[in-house]
Amino acid sequence: MEWISTPDALVLAGLGLGVVMGATARAARFCTFGAVEDYVLARKTLRLKAWALAIAVAMISVQIMHHAGIARIDEVFYLGPSFGLVGAVAGGMLFGLGMSMVGTCGYGVVVRMAGGDLKAFCSFLVLGLAGYATARGLTSLVKVYVIDALAIDLAGAGGQGIPHFIAWMTGVDAGLLWLPLGLAIGGAIIAFCLWSSEFRKSRRDIYAGTLIGLAVAAGFLTTGTLGADPFDPVRVQSLTYVLPLGESLVWLMTFTGASLTFAIAAVIGTFFGSLGVALRRREMHWEGFDDMQEMRRHLLGAAAMGAGGVTALGCTIGQGISGVSTLAVTPVIALGSIFLGATFGLHWLLTGSPREAWRMLVGSTAPGG
Numbered sequence: 001m002e003w004i005s006t007p008d009a010l011v012l013a014g015l016g017l018g019v020v021m022g023a024t025a026r027a028a029r030f031c032t033f034g035a036v037e038d039y040v041l042a043r044k045t046l047r048l049k050a051w052a053l054a055i056a057v058a059m060i061s062v063q064i065m066h067h068a069g070i071a072r073i074d075e076v077f078y079l080g081p082s083f084g085l086v087g088a089v090a091g092g093m094l095f096g097l098g099m100s101m102v103g104t105c106g107y108g109v110v111v112r113m114a115g116g117d118l119k120a121f122c123s124f125l126v127l128g129l130a131g132y133a134t135a136r137g138l139t140s141l142v143k144v145y146v147i148d149a150l151a152i153d154l155a156g157a158g159g160q161g162i163p164h165f166i167a168w169m170t171g172v173d174a175g176l177l178w179l180p181l182g183l184a185i186g187g188a189i190i191a192f193c194l195w196s197s198e199f200r201k202s203r204r205d206i207y208a209g210t211l212i213g214l215a216v217a218a219g220f221l222t223t224g225t226l227g228a229d230p231f232d233p234v235r236v237q238s239l240t241y242v243l244p245l246g247e248s249l250v251w252l253m254t255f256t257g258a259s260l261t262f263a264i265a266a267v268i269g270t271f272f273g274s275l276g277v278a279l280r281r282r283e284m285h286w287e288g289f290d291d292m293q294e295m296r297r298h299l300l301g302a303a304a305m306g307a308g309g310v311t312a313l314g315c316t317i318g319q320g321i322s323g324v325s326t327l328a329v330t331p332v333i334a335l336g337s338i339f340l341g342a343t344f345g346l347h348w349l350l351t352g353s354p355r356e357a358w359r360m361l362v363g364s365t366a367p368g369g
Helices: 006-028 032-042 046-068 085-102 106-113 118-136 140-150 162-170 178-194 197-201 203-225 243-253 262-280 292-311 318-326 329-351 354-365
Strands: none
Touching: 006 106, 006 203, 006 262, 032 046, 032 085, 032 106, 032 329, 046 178, 046 197, 046 203, 046 318, 085 140, 085 292, 085 329, 106 118, 106 243, 106 262, 106 292, 118 140, 118 243, 118 292, 140 292, 162 178, 178 197, 197 203, 203 262, 203 318, 243 262, 243 292, 318 329, 329 354
């Protein structure tokens, strides 16, 4: 594309995919924390299955691209040899706890903010600041010298993808495993979702899961192909909503000295995609904190999400969909930890007692619980 530079093309792609993400979340009420909340408190699974469908669609699409040799999926950091088990568990649980305090994830914060939610706006500021500080600021010292220092080197296995582990244990060529595993796991998830007649009748949730999954896959395709410029290469990535929120704040504050990137553009696109649907449906209304206690809970939760999300290297979208779609192991662990942290946080909010919340968490996750 000689008529447009690589950075500009990536920005336009990020804006477009962000619009899809924002509009879908607002129109279909796709919310990853809402999915967890529905299941934990009422054992309702519609939104949880929409989330699972998004993972499956993204996984199958990404593995087809990987098999076709496009998008440079093997270069994503999710599959690197540094296995951050401690970061995935500790960061994931901290993110999940913060998510329960705020009532949504980083993705949801952007979507809600576009509808006039001032609580989400404050959470956006704190989440972005805490995430950026954990990645590149003062609190990054803890991550670098404590969390990252405990990472396990899996260079001997070739990486941390599920095919890497299988090949390491069996001697089978890992290159032969990516597509079959992606199709098998993704197909099993889709079958699980569609087994429910209630979910099959919910076109809104099916469309939402499919669109979100395709948008995540398109993120890898975009950065993997447009970003493969030998003179200006771009790291292969897809959609995530923790560190990019902080990067967006830095870009807004230092406009003349900062560059608009794919990740920042995706955040901006998500905001305007949600705003467009909110205006069309007349859902735009101002909403603030009820009292000081609610404000304190939101700000502390947003700080926990920012620090936890960066420590875990992603959020419910960044690790939960983008990361899992690559068949990497760490995102699965991070996703499970986020779920546990959110469940514990929900029980804590309900009971007012961390001890009782822990008892309920252990009881709900025990066999037969």
